[in-house]
Amino acid sequence: MPTSPAVDSTARRRAPWWFNLAGQLLQPWVRIRRDPAEPAALLQPGVAVCYVIERDGFSDALILQRACREAGLPSPMQALAGTRRRRSVFALTRRDGWILGRNRKRAASGSLRQLVYSLEGRPEHDIQIVPVSIYVGRAPSRDSGWFRVLFSENWVMVGRFGRMLALLLNGRDTVVHFSAPVSLRSVLDESGEISPERFTRKIARVLRTHFHRIRAAVIGPDLSHRRTVVDAVLNAEPVRAAIAASATKEKISHAKAWRKAQKLVLEIAADYSHPVVRSVSFLLRNFWNKLYDGIAMHHFDQARAAAPGFEVVYVPCHRSHTDYLLLSYQLHVSGVVVPHIAAGVNLNLPGIGPILRRGGAFFMRRSFSGNPLYSVVFKEYMAQLIDRGVPMEYFIEGGRSRTGRLLAPRGGLLSMTVRAFLRAPRRPVLFQPVYIGYEKLMEGKSYAGELSGKPKEKESLLGLIKGLKVLRQRYGHVALNFGEPIELTPLLDTLGADWRSTSTDPEAKPEWLGAVTDRLAEQIQVNINRAADVNPVNLLALALLATPKHAMSEHDLLTQLELSKALVEELPYSDRITLTPMNPAAIIAYGEQMGWIQRVQHPLGDVLTVGAEQAVLLSYFRNNVLHLMASAAWIACCFLNNRRMTRDAILRLGGIIYPFIQGELFLPWDDDGFNRQLQATIDFLVRRGLLETNNDGRTLERSTGQEDSAFQLKVIARSLIQAFERYYITIAALAKNGPHMMTGAELENACTLTAQRLSLLNELSAPEFFDKALFRGFIQKLRERKVVWNDDSGKLDYDSALDDLVRDARVILSREVRHSILKITPGSDKEPTASHAALTPKASAAPADLFPGDASAADMHDRHVDAEQHEHDRRGGSDRREPPPQA
Template identity: 80%
Template structure:
């Protein structure tokens, strides 16, 4: 440990006997947690140390003295070498009064002036100033009493009596935060010719700002009464203008229009209360222990390190109503302020609504359409929060995912956030994506019902009480994984170097704003997926749901789990992905314990099976991590119906299909990056013996269908095969009906009905297979690629490339599946699959690839392989 004083060991305290006695009496009541745990590593050896604390107080001195002693730091009670100061500590403000007395400010200029003057005449001398923040009872624990919540740390400067009660009740939850020291010599040298008096005032101002920032990060911003925020909103120029416009348009008095705006902002505004937050955290400690076996946080330290100095906007995925409670609770217990959360007005229920509001929830209506006044009021309220530095949380998916996949983002809140920042760009905005992973969902059964066509049950207090029965179950572990944060300023700089000029006009809508918001939304979803946590239930779902009866022999399941873990470990999706440490036998045992799978005993080997209803629920957890295996699934899909295929064809077809997979799964690569991942995945399969590379690696071959390697490939492929079936349904419906015959809505409806019927006929266990939103997203990607467009009559027309996609589908989908889809799909005049004639131009890339593959295998036995009409593909006969 480095030496922080001018001697080889920390100097002994020279505090009076009564100070040391008080410290010994206080010691049993106080337990200190240092932040960082080893503050000595922050300091420079051999340079005198002077501590500065935010507020003067006898107890703060005792706590600081003990924290320094336990950390091996110089004592704050010793004289400061080279100065006339008897102590190596001073405070910015002094606490006065024994009961609830007022605070009397004392200027810190005198001790600071002494320190500055002590450096005069000796350019080699330095003093390191260490700001130290002390918080007593920031987060009462589960064992704490309710009374202790009232005396936990806040922004109010309390008297000595309240401080004594806080120490007695909450002293065992004391945090001492040591900040990075400041070299006073460096400050003096940089000041140049500034007079010492002015320099000391500047240093004091910087220290006060520092302490406010640290206190805001630890216990939350110093929010005024709710009425203050409401008044600020109503007095803002945009709101006053909107009120006058409503009064004129509807021919009502200004007072009536003002009352309408007042009612709106009161409906919206949070009523944040530190005691309520602490009380709810006290309750939730016991609640989570009853529900979950553990809550893990991944990459939190990186997120906390990036937050200071920024307006932080948390943007988690939305899987459950528990999301916002879990995230807020974990942030609070980790020493980070609870964000204000945007919640749907449907959650503003009796009893529950006021509690959520005091916990930081602000409510918004599902649609602002047709209500200009409400839109202006809400935008102004959000701008006030951002301007005050209040951390915010919202879900850009717009609602909970019923399928387990990330939903297409809705950019409304992002637009309002960006515009609020442009209006007053004082503090840079940082978006913090968060992946939330569960092992069992409280809402699981209701999600399945909604996907099957049942109407969504409206939230009500009675419904909430009925839903309390779910609390009897255990829901395993939860993971909160913090993705790579996204700074707004670089996106704005890239879009428009003079974006700051937009802040001059609050009503301006720069043409680049839409592009920035779209890119921001895309990056948020991508970074959420990059932070995925792979738990045992995800792995079981990937394996078991790929079998027709959702059952596997134990040995096969063990082998498949080991393969999947190896794939994710050797080819990690990102540096923030986390993977369960359980081995395959442990994963199976855990799945049985959680009730997801059942063991069927058999003399030839046990079989693990998941029942029908459980299989449907399990599809949610498979969908959480589909993106992690997308490249492996694509490679495996190429060998579902083909024994041999050229590497070039796998890559070529991968480039064609990638934009659609990327749009559905929010994958992080560009087309070349995806091909690089495909190459790495192919090499992994070759190393594992799942594929064999011949012809200097240009041609790939799998084993026969009954081979274990072929079986493992088939399991991997089926995690993605339903996506390709949906794509085929869409393009087949378009081609079968012909151009200029269907609108976008009619195509969506036809695809949904086809998928529903196919699901009934084949007993598919994935209700998202006929989710209209997935069809809508695919059609939108076709539009963006200019493969499909709308004619002047509102009907869909398409490029000949769509027919190429129909032809290429033969590589992936079996003839039986294709014909089943064509038979069910409405429209057209038969079941014939649309054909595209082989072009006469023999120099085309497709014919060239086919020629190379044919020439390479010219001497292959005729009973093993034939060359298909598909470019570069060699399809086996039905020997598997």
């Protein structure tokens, strides 16, 4: 392979003097980036090289000549060895005209025919064809102006004057992409006995497809003509059948029904525009600089490497209106195609909607019910995008999370995607989960208000103008973490083994489709959580919100932050978790700088505190990473009201509670995996001195409540204790009312009211404590575990498994908490059931100290006996009475 300076000098001698002069004149205006950086490694030594470029043009030849010279490649301007060609380059298409000329002529046939004829009768001779793609101004650079954006690379074949302007304005952002060479001899031998003309057409077709794919990967698919997509939707058989059915049902003419369908498609369809995408990208750069201190992407290289050959569907978590703008912008500036985004029709605002539509947004209504024509049209539009290989993005949570947790997924769009793939499985589908982590949210105050009962404020142009005041604030850093991608085909092979023989009927719904959609939705949420970013605000929220007054001494806070970081580092949740590199002191300083915490100076040591309003907002950021602390928090909860417990009891109770925690936090382990995680966490806590072991490690014991290690353990426990209190509220409401008395909706409402009242009485700063969706999820999990079910009248019934949950709750929740919940929970006046009797404490407890029962050794002994008695009861022992209240 020629890479020596001699090749370069030969290339210079064989290029005309005026060509070299033009190259020197162009050089100050063009800066070339090669992809790959060392294309010489792609070539086979000793084989003649012929370059093929997508479009004919003098400037493209100059750029190619320079790129080859800088990379040590053979010159495209030298004669091609073994042929009569005077140049080692040809173009697939040719431009005509100077200013307005954009006509294309296929110019490759003659050149390819010459190459094919040169191989006839010479089996030892070969030519390697190297496709080279040249893009001028693929994306605006940091110093780009509006005029430069208009002349960046796109799908339109501009004339010579347009190309000259593009070079002058954007030449310093020129990409030359070298593809792997194709052996003409090998392709000819594989083609068998076909005529040279037919073989030439075949090679030209393959090259055109190749260049089309490369251009689509670099600047996005050619969907500039919205009309073509709209026509394809309206001409699809399912839509035509729906139009006919609509005309019959509504007793209108077919033409009127068709116009109705056309109006629906136009309401839905994106109107993708490359110039608009580049222009908005130019604007967003300044917008992000005003808003954020930095935007980081992690694991993006793995995501980009996995994408080729797939229909990519980005499925990020949804926490802010800026989610889709951030992700699209970062993908664009990273050289990846901007996806088409499913947006709520509420965002189709005057002046804003058209811009979003041209940026790739397609709009969907919140509900399809009662409008079968809209449902068919939307599904067909989705199918057209997938069939054309257009990358997509949608949020399976259905809306923005108001609590900071992942919401229960909705399978509508996932089901449409799966069914579209089943209809035409030409390109495999890849779902790419994305975790988006903020340090401050623009919508934070409105979220807190909505959770407190205020109605959701509708999106409007006036509201958007009022919202511009957010530009006065700084919102810290943002992280976009790309999770492990999920391929659809292996999932179908597992749950729907006969999917390849499934009918292509778009309305077909195989029996296994629901299971595939549910598994896919759950795995997406799990993989989003497995790519979490732990930032300084998350760590501060975990620590400070676990104290009654949201305050800690600086020494205690430093210790707790160090412990939380160690938990994340030494007990890795997954290999895609990212953690702030700041040390505890820097985290506190950063929290003060961001305005999240305040310092109160004191002679005995400074105290860091959180205001009431800030505490509510911080609960959002604690919930972002709550799943990372689940195993440690469970173990710590076991020691809130018990001085010592056996390892087996902790593991057994953890196995019982795990399905409910897993459903709420989308944890990644199966039952055995969670057991192993608990074992590893226990070992960690023992190494750190937070727990001690006795009886050859079978018994675990914490220190007394006055010691630092006990305080640290309680702080960890408080991050999860509210989940168990919610569970107990649900059980209490069921037990107090009895079986066959409440529907699922009535139980949800009773639980929400109870939690709201408990929150008011105890000044809890976590609005999600009374989030109805969390109660709904727990009740659904009870149904899945066959603990509760609907009777013939639609009321809830339950069995003795509820009593087991009641008894297990005594180990975790203090008597005072249980008594408060029972007192507030609404119930019927009928005779108490066995479950209700099991709930009722035999005596009321005095207010608990840091750890209830630490007042005396005798009382602690009673609590130890209480835990052992609980284990005895579980194994069939006699009823027992609770220990007397704390003295």
